[in-house]
Amino acid sequence: DCQRNITGNPQALHDQGHQARAKLDLARQQVAALVGATPEEIIFTASGSEANVLALKGIAKAYMTKGKHMITSAVEHFSVLHPIRSLEKEGFEVTSIPVDKEGVVDLQKLSVAIRTDTILVSIMAANSEVGTIQPLAEISKIVKAKGVLLHTDAVAAAGNIPINVAELRVDALSLAGNSFYGPLGTGALYLKKSTRLI
Numbered sequence: 001d002c003q004r005n006i007t008g009n010p011q012a013l014h015d016q017g018h019q020a021r022a023k024l025d026l027a028r029q030q031v032a033a034l035v036g037a038t039p040e041e042i043i044f045t046a047s048g049s050e051a052n053v054l055a056l057k058g059i060a061k062a063y064m065t066k067g068k069h070m071i072t073s074a075v076e077h078f079s080v081l082h083p084i085r086s087l088e089k090e091g092f093e094v095t096s097i098p099v100d101k102e103g104v105v106d107l108q109k110l111s112v113a114i115r116t117d118t119i120l121v122s123i124m125a126a127n128s129e130v131g132t133i134q135p136l137a138e139i140s141k142i143v144k145a146k147g148v149l150l151h152t153d154a155v156a157a158a159g160n161i162p163i164n165v166a167e168l169r170v171d172a173l174s175l176a177g178n179s180f181y182g183p184l185g186t187g188a189l190y191l192k193k194s195t196r197l198i
Contacts, residue, residue, distance in 0.1 A: 048176030058197030067117025
């Protein structure tokens with residue numbers, strides 16, 4: 001209904017702009033409530049894939065003075081793997097963590113893989129192909145104990161299983177509206193207030 005009836009620019013100062021801004025603010029509040037964030041921590045994108053690319057490339061470039069090592073899993077979506085490969089061409093080093101026969105990340109190998117120059121770990125929350133739900137709370141505990149940022153691709157999880165960014169202690173989380181009956185062409189990135197993008 002909002003897409004059909006609200007056509008104003010949310011930055012404009014006229015009535016249609018104010019209506020569009022009000023709808024946009026409401027949507028931001030709803031997305032924030034879905035994942036336990038504040039509205040100011042939600043960045044709208046055109047898809048979950050775009051949110052993944054924004055998180056990975058934005059964080060990598062913002063923190064590259066600390067290090068250029070990143071970690072991901074062997075079963076990530078192509079929208080995580082493609083920007084990772086692009087970053088490798090720019091001099092970043094990436095470690096891919098294997099999974100077991102159920103598709104669950106090997107936590108011991110994750111812990112060992114984190115180095116002093118590791119800036120980001122990106123592990124999906126749930127796999128849409130096989131249904132595996134990663135133990136994000138345990139992953140977060142390992143990653144946070146070593147002072148590293150954590151991103152999760154929650155496109156297959158958000159709106160389908162409970163996700164709370166504060167409890168999981170993730171720094172960035174990607175989601176897509178169409179995964180839980182939202183409008184096509186919508187996505188969002190949760191970005192913790194203290195986390196930077198370039």
